[in-house]
Amino acid sequence: MNSHWSVQEKHGSPAIRTTGKILYVDDDKDWRDVVAITLQDAGYEVLTAKDATDAMLCAEGVKLGLIILDLDLDGEDGLVLMKYFNRNQPDVPIILYTGLNHDDDAILEMLRQGAHQYVRKGPLEDLHKAVQAAVR
Numbered sequence: 001m002n003s004h005w006s007v008q009e010k011h012g013s014p015a016i017r018t019t020g021k022i023l024y025v026d027d028d029k030d031w032r033d034v035v036a037i038t039l040q041d042a043g044y045e046v047l048t049a050k051d052a053t054d055a056m057l058c059a060e061g062v063k064l065g066l067i068i069l070d071l072d073l074d075g076e077d078g079l080v081l082m083k084y085f086n087r088n089q090p091d092v093p094i095i096l097y098t099g100l101n102h103d104d105d106a107i108l109e110m111l112r113q114g115a116h117q118y119v120r121k122g123p124l125e126d127l128h129k130a131v132q133a134a135v136r
Contacts, residue, residue, distance in 0.1 A: 020065025021045045022131070025055040025081065026097075027074035031121070035068070035097075038124050039131065050074075052081045059085070064092045066134050068127070071098040079113065086114040093134045095119055097127060 022044050026032045029050070036046045047062070049055035051073050059067075067085055071078035082094050093116040102110070107118050117130045 020063045020092075021047055022066045022068060023047045023049065023055060023059055023062075023064050024068045024097075025049045025051075025073065025078070026070040027051060027072070027076075028070070031070075035124070035127065038128065042128060042131075044131070044135075052076045052084075055081060056084065059089065064089060066131065067092055067094045068097050068131070069094055071096055071100055079110065082110075082114055093117075095127070095130050095134060097121060097130075 022039060024032060024035050024039070024046055025048075026035070027050055032048045032050070036048050039046045047058045049058045055069075067089075069078050069082055069085075073081070078096065078098070082096070085092060085094060094114065095117045096110055096115045097119050099121040101120075102118075110118055116134060119127050119130045
């Protein structure tokens with residue numbers, strides 16, 4: 001099973017090119033901190049949020065270039081938040097970054113619903129590659 005899926009790989013869409021801040025949404029503080037530091041060290045400006053409400057407030061009036069979204073936000077459904085961002089910031093690509101296991105059909109459905117990439121939590125290098133692909 002592939003640990004990294006993208007719209008480009010599965011649907012032939014052109015590479016996503018974007019600039020702006022990265023919003024990383026995850027209810028796990030340790031993951032938020034590690035991912036934020038890793039991306040900041042790579043030169044990205046990163047905003048973090050712990051849940052859907054925090055994410056919506058962080059994104060208000062901010063030019064985002066990328067959203068990285070955990071799917072299980074302490075009882076909240078990350079896919080609902082993804083749909084919110086797809087409606088309100090349709091030009092901002094979204095990477096789903098999760099420790100949950102999904103089968104290939106579920107992953108393809110998430111990509112159809114608006115995720116640009118799906119990355120399983122694990123080596124931060126996998127996420128960094130996905131971010132580079134999204135912002136190049």
